[in-house]
Amino acid sequence: MNTAELHINAERLREDIDTLSHIGRREDQGIYRMAFSEGDMAGRDWFCRRIKESGLDCYQDGAANLHARLDWNEKIPSVIAGSHLDTVPGAGHLDGALGVVCALEALRVLQETNIDLKRPVEAVSFSDEEGRFGGMFGSQAVAGLVTPEYLHNACDLDGVTLITAMAERDLDARKALRAQRTPDSIHAYVELHIEQGPVLDRQGLSIGIVDAITGLFKWEVTLIGAANHAGTTPMNMRADAFQGLAEFAGQIDRVLAEYGSPQSTATIGRVELSPGAANVIPGRVVFSLDVRDTDSHILKALADALYRTLSAVSRRRGLRFEFAVLSEIAPVQCASMVVDAINDAVNAQGLAATHLRSGAAHDAQIIAGVAPAGMIFVPSKEGRSHSSAEWTAWNDIEAGANTLLNTLRRLAA
Numbered sequence: 001m002n003t004a005e006l007h008i009n010a011e012r013l014r015e016d017i018d019t020l021s022h023i024g025r026r027e028d029q030g031i032y033r034m035a036f037s038e039g040d041m042a043g044r045d046w047f048c049r050r051i052k053e054s055g056l057d058c059y060q061d062g063a064a065n066l067h068a069r070l071d072w073n074e075k076i077p078s079v080i081a082g083s084h085l086d087t088v089p090g091a092g093h094l095d096g097a098l099g100v101v102c103a104l105e106a107l108r109v110l111q112e113t114n115i116d117l118k119r120p121v122e123a124v125s126f127s128d129e130e131g132r133f134g135g136m137f138g139s140q141a142v143a144g145l146v147t148p149e150y151l152h153n154a155c156d157l158d159g160v161t162l163i164t165a166m167a168e169r170d171l172d173a174r175k176a177l178r179a180q181r182t183p184d185s186i187h188a189y190v191e192l193h194i195e196q197g198p199v200l201d202r203q204g205l206s207i208g209i210v211d212a213i214t215g216l217f218k219w220e221v222t223l224i225g226a227a228n229h230a231g232t233t234p235m236n237m238r239a240d241a242f243q244g245l246a247e248f249a250g251q252i253d254r255v256l257a258e259y260g261s262p263q264s265t266a267t268i269g270r271v272e273l274s275p276g277a278a279n280v281i282p283g284r285v286v287f288s289l290d291v292r293d294t295d296s297h298i299l300k301a302l303a304d305a306l307y308r309t310l311s312a313v314s315r316r317r318g319l320r321f322e323f324a325v326l327s328e329i330a331p332v333q334c335a336s337m338v339v340d341a342i343n344d345a346v347n348a349q350g351l352a353a354t355h356l357r358s359g360a361a362h363d364a365q366i367i368a369g370v371a372p373a374g375m376i377f378v379p380s381k382e383g384r385s386h387s388s389a390e391w392t393a394w395n396d397i398e399a400g401a402n403t404l405l406n407t408l409r410r411l412a413a
């Protein structure tokens with residue numbers, strides 16, 4: 001490693017990751033730090049304490065995002081490293097947490113080494129990334145995407161509203177409307193995250209330099225035929241909704257080959273057949289369709305082609321179809337300024353790295369709307385994530401933390 005490159009304090013970082021991994025943990029079931037739950041609040045308290053113990057300021061904005069700030073000066077655009085401390089139920093210890101803890105460690109090292117930085121540096125933990133109340137709440141507030149309607153409608157699966165959940169923690173959700181940062185207040189945003197996919201692990205590489213984050217569309221499709229007796233209705237007199245789904249699903253590979261890119265994905269992850277009896281022809285099927293790519297033109301071409309395919313299959317089989325767009329997220333190209341800084345830091349440290357795309361959504365995708373943004377990935381063992389089996393080797397964590405630190409130093413210099 002180039003001697004000019006900075007090093008994180010491995011022992012301190014390891015201790016922080018370990019301590020945080022016990023907060024919100026239920027024995028053998030993983031971590032439960034869903035936004036504004038007991039576990040999340042305990043994680044927040046711990047993070048604030050660690051910030052203050054480092055001699056840094058802990059600032060909480062209107063969306064309850066927590067910021068550690070080094071050399072804060074509101075007149076100078078800051079360099080932000082961030083991710084999230086909240087988790088899905090039964091989570092592993094690295095998704096989100098790694099990026100937040102390594103960001104704080106980077107600030108501590110920058111502070112201790114006393115090098116001259118031109119810009120303030122912030123380590124941020126964004127609220128509700130994982131979606132108890134819809135997801136990306138904190139980063140959307142910073143990007144100015146949270147509206148009064150959003151606040152009014154946000155609720156969890158049990159019907160608890162975001163406003164109530166925050167009020168129970170003495171937080172006023174309406175203040176999120178004032179958490180917006182202007183583009184000229186952020187110089188750059190970097191997020192270190194586990195890959196949550198198998199690419200780096202398979203290739204035996206420590207670092208992934210993310211070039212783009214995939215966009216997606218999610219549809220809920222309904223095929224409507226006629227439910228009828230499975231024994232008395234001849235095959236040529238049926239309108240079998242499941243056969244329609246099966247034919248459509250069989251066309252997906254062809255549609256991706258014709259209209260997609262090598263990165264395109266399409267997934268039918270949920271299917272409901274009705275009436276749902278072994279001796280009844282399914283008259284109706286409702287299924288989800290999740291399609292992703294990093295190019296918005298390709299996404300549009302895929303949407304058109306999948307629609308045409310659905311329509312052709314339905315016509316041929318005497319079915320009607322309806323579909324609803326559940327969500328659409330635009331793909332994001334990472335900013336070359338940030339990608340170059342990561343590349344430079346990786347090369348100077350002589351680390352084994354590759355460029356890749358992110359197939360999952362992250363806060364970086366939202367922040368990219370207001371500031372140049374980029375991401376650093378470290379391997380996920382066997383690609384596992386959103387599970388207590390989530391694991392990354394320590395030398396890869398250290399490589400990721402050092403890459404984040406030296407990227408921040410470059411961006412802030």
Ligand SMILES: [Zn+2]
Pocket residue numbers: 084095096129193
């Ligand atoms: Zn995450």
